[in-house]
Amino acid sequence: MSAPRRTAFVFPGQGSQRVGMGRAWAEASDAARRTFEEADDALGQPLTRLCFEGPEEELALTVNTQPALLAVSTAIHRALAGTPLAGVAPVAVAGHSLGEYSALVAAGALPFAAALRLVRRRGELMQAAVPVGEGAMAAVLGLDAAAVAEVAAEASGAQEGELVAVANFNAPAQTVIAGHRPAVDRAVALARERGARKATLLAVSAPFHSPLMRSARLGMVEPLRQAPFADAHVPIVTNADARPVTTGEDAREALARQIDGPVRWVESVQWMEREAGVELFLELGPGSVLAGLIRRIAEKAAVASLGEPAQVDKFLSEA
Numbered sequence: 001m002s003a004p005r006r007t008a009f010v011f012p013g014q015g016s017q018r019v020g021m022g023r024a025w026a027e028a029s030d031a032a033r034r035t036f037e038e039a040d041d042a043l044g045q046p047l048t049r050l051c052f053e054g055p056e057e058e059l060a061l062t063v064n065t066q067p068a069l070l071a072v073s074t075a076i077h078r079a080l081a082g083t084p085l086a087g088v089a090p091v092a093v094a095g096h097s098l099g100e101y102s103a104l105v106a107a108g109a110l111p112f113a114a115a116l117r118l119v120r121r122r123g124e125l126m127q128a129a130v131p132v133g134e135g136a137m138a139a140v141l142g143l144d145a146a147a148v149a150e151v152a153a154e155a156s157g158a159q160e161g162e163l164v165a166v167a168n169f170n171a172p173a174q175t176v177i178a179g180h181r182p183a184v185d186r187a188v189a190l191a192r193e194r195g196a197r198k199a200t201l202l203a204v205s206a207p208f209h210s211p212l213m214r215s216a217r218l219g220m221v222e223p224l225r226q227a228p229f230a231d232a233h234v235p236i237v238t239n240a241d242a243r244p245v246t247t248g249e250d251a252r253e254a255l256a257r258q259i260d261g262p263v264r265w266v267e268s269v270q271w272m273e274r275e276a277g278v279e280l281f282l283e284l285g286p287g288s289v290l291a292g293l294i295r296r297i298a299e300k301a302a303v304a305s306l307g308e309p310a311q312v313d314k315f316l317s318e319a
Contacts, residue, residue, distance in 0.1 A: 005279040005302065008272045009090045009106055010294070011073045012285040013097035013263075014208075017065050019054035021286035021307070022072040026052075028309045029079035035112070039071040042113035043120060047071055062205055063123035066098050067116045073102035073285040074112055076306060080284075083312055092244060092276045094237040094268050096290060097168075097209065098122075100258065106284075107232035109251050114227045121223050125216035126206055126259065135207030136184040137167060139176050142197025145266070148175040151194060155187035167209035168263040171296040173197075178207035213260035220259060224252050235276070242267030244276075266297055273298040282306055 025032040026048070036048040050059050051068050058064060073095075080086060095103035101119050104110040110118075140148045149166050156163040156179070164179030164187045177187055184201070191199040207213070229248030237244050238254035242264040245251050272278040280302045283290045288305035295303055304315045 004088075006277045007088055007090050007280045007282060008092045008094065008276070008278040009077065009103070010093070010281055010283050010290050011095035011099035011102035011106070012069065012283065012287060012290050013095065013099040014062065014065050014069065014204075016285055016287040016289050017059055017069055018286055019052075019056050019059060021051055021068075022048075022075055023052045024308050024310075025072075025075050025079050029075075029082055031082060032075035032079040035075040035078050036071060038112060039067065039116055042116045043067060061123075062127045063120060066119040066123040069098060069285060070102050070105070070115060070119050073099065074105050074115075076284045077102070077106045079309075080306070080312070084316055085282075085312065088282075090234055090282075091278060092235045092237055092272050094272065095239075096265055097239060097258070097263050099285065099290075100236070100239055100255065102285070103236050104229075104232070104251055104255075107234045107236050109230055109232040109236065109248055111228060118220075118223055118227055122216070122220060122259070125219040126208060126213060129214075129216040130206050130212050132205060134181060135179065135210075135212055136181040137176055137178040137202040137204050137207055138184050138188050138199060139170075139174065139202055140188075140191045140196050140199045141174050143175070143191060143194060144173065145169055145175050147194060148177065148191065151187050151190045152177050152179075155183050155190055158186055159183065163211060165210050166262050167207070169266045170263075171266060171293045174293070174296070176202070176209075178210035179212060180207070209258070209260065209262055211260055217256055217259040220256055224256055227252070237268045237271055239263045239265070239268065242271055244271070265293060269294055269297040273301055280304070 093103040162180040162183040164183035167178035168176035235244035240257040
């Protein structure tokens with residue numbers, strides 16, 4: 001390997017799941033296998049089987065997707081201790097939406113079993129916050145965030161009682177909106193009129209990270225209060241503020257606010273690159289969604305997705 005680079009670990013959120021995720025890690029690493037066993041025990045359900053075998057429609061349910069992705073990301077993080085990457089100490093960690101829980105576990109701020117129970121409850125509350133069919137999310141590509149925010153405000157003002165807001169600042173020209181379905185439809189039409197390269201509805205079951213998630217945020221206050229948070233051994237860059245926290249109390253409070261607030265991913269990556277000096281981003285989880293976004297935000301940084309053992313081998317051979 002080349003000289004050590006300042007590294008950040010990043011963890012994906014909902015949308016990165018797929019049937020079969022984590023299986024190769026469980027076969028290659030005792031630490032990963034034990035992580036899946038711990039997840040099954042903590043939740044009292046065969047989460048491992050759902051990750052490895054599906055069915056896909058059951059894995060896609062929010063209440064299952066969230067703990068499943070947390071389990072896979074944590075298994076990968078623990079499995080890295082048995083690879084040449086064992087000595088890599090990140091200068092920061094971050095996660096996209098649900099991935100922030102994986103980041104907290106990796107940073108030692110939240111026990112894995114407690115995190116699993118929290119995200120299962122989070123999924124239940126987020127799904128229940130808005131009746132199926134009443135909310136929607138859409139991705140807008142080709143407009144800057146300010147233009148998308150303007151479109152959302154205009155679409156919200158067109159009909160009293162219907163709102164749409166920015167939910168994810170994913171990349172400089174990729175912004176996700178969420179809200180009542182009619183308002184989202186209006187915003188999509190306006191975005192296309194304003195020159196968006198693409199504006200399409202997402203296949204999700206609720207308008208996550210929008211003001212419509214307020215009941216979910218309120219419902220998470222007590223579970224978060226009771227969870228055993230600790231101070232982190234590495235800064236966690238939060239979705240809510242795009243700034244680092246290190247105390248358990250700050251991490252707890254930021255998790256509540258991210259439920260009905262936007263994911264400030266662009267600013268989070270920019271902080272890690274510019275303020276923490278991150279030169280290498282390693283994505284620990286299935287897929288490569290975050291790697292793709294980061295390449296558009298931090299163009300000078302190196303990025304690698306380590307969702308499979310073979311990807312670690314490839315990364316090490318090229319490093």
